[in-house]
Each structure stands twice: as structure tokens, then as C-alpha cells.
Amino acid sequence: xxxxxxxxxxxxxxxxxxxxxxxxxxxxxxxxxxxxxxxxxxxxxxxxxxxxxxxxxxxxxxxxxxxxxxxxxxxxxxxxxxxxxxxxxxxxxxxxxxxxxxxxxxxxxxxxxxxxxxxxxxxxxx
Numbered sequence: 001x002x003x004x005x006x007x008x009x010x011x012x013x014x015x016x017x018x019x020x021x022x023x024x025x026x027x028x029x030x031x032x033x034x035x036x037x038x039x040x041x042x043x044x045x046x047x048x049x050x051x052x053x054x055x056x057x058x059x060x061x062x063x064x065x066x067x068x069x070x071x072x073x074x075x076x077x078x079x080x081x082x083x084x085x086x087x088x089x090x091x092x093x094x095x096x097x098x099x100x101x102x103x104x105x106x107x108x109x110x111x112x113x114x115x116x117x118x119x120x121x122x123x124x125x126x
Contacts, residue, residue, distance in 0.1 A: 005078065007063040007071065014073055017060045019045065019053050034060055036067040043070050 062070035
């Protein structure tokens with residue numbers, strides 16, 4: 001599989017986490033705190049993006065074998081990753097270009113052979 005999620009959605013668990021601020025200084029780091037089997041874990045968050053969301057709950061996804069490595073379970077960033085979309089669009093554009101190049105200007109002998117053919121499309125019903 002060219003693209004896979006880490007942690008994988010199939011064999012992972014989800015848990016609610018609370019956004020907390022570490023320290024009282026203006027530039028304090030933000031973390032998402034969650035617990036698994038009674039042990040507290042935290043992951044760092046983007047301080048600019050989550051600055052106004054301190055105290056809110058978010059959903060995290062993590063593997064049971066490695067609960068300290070979690071990510072936020074959201075559409076943009078976990079399910080849709082910009083680099084994957086760029087690669088997918090690039091492959092689509094290349095395949096579309098190949099299809100266009102092979103069908104845009106057929107060889108004159110191919111056109112003549114097709115016009116010379118007696119195999120006209122037959123109607124299914126009379």
C-alpha cells in the first residue's frame with residue numbers, strides 16, 4: 001500500500017483527550033492529555049491552531065501496543081493528507097495525459113482502415 005496511516009485505523013482505539021496548557025506563560029506549549037489503562041499520556045499540539053480551544057475535548061486515535069504515539073482523529077490531517085492528495089492528482093494527470101496522447105491524433109492508416117471496414121454498428125432491435 002503506497003499510503004498508510006500511523007496509527008492504523010483498523011487495529012487502533014480512539015479516546016477523548018482534553019487540550020491543556022503547560023505553564024502560565026504566553027508562549028506555553030499545548031498538549032492533548034488522554035489516559036489508557038489508568039496511565040496518562042499527552043501529545044503536543046500546534047499552539048497557534050489550538051490556542052482558543054484550551055479545555056475542549058478532541059478525539060485521538062492510537063494503537064494499543066504504542067499508546068504514547070497518538071494523532072487527532074480528524075478528516076484533514078489523518079484521513080486526507082495533503083501529500084497523498086498531491087500524488088494522487090499527479091498520477092491522475094499523467095494517466096489522463098497518456099490517454100489523451102494515444103487517442104487524440106490517430107495514425108492516418110488506422111482511420112483509413114476504420115472507414116474501409118464494413119462492420120457498421122448493428123442495431124439491437126429492428
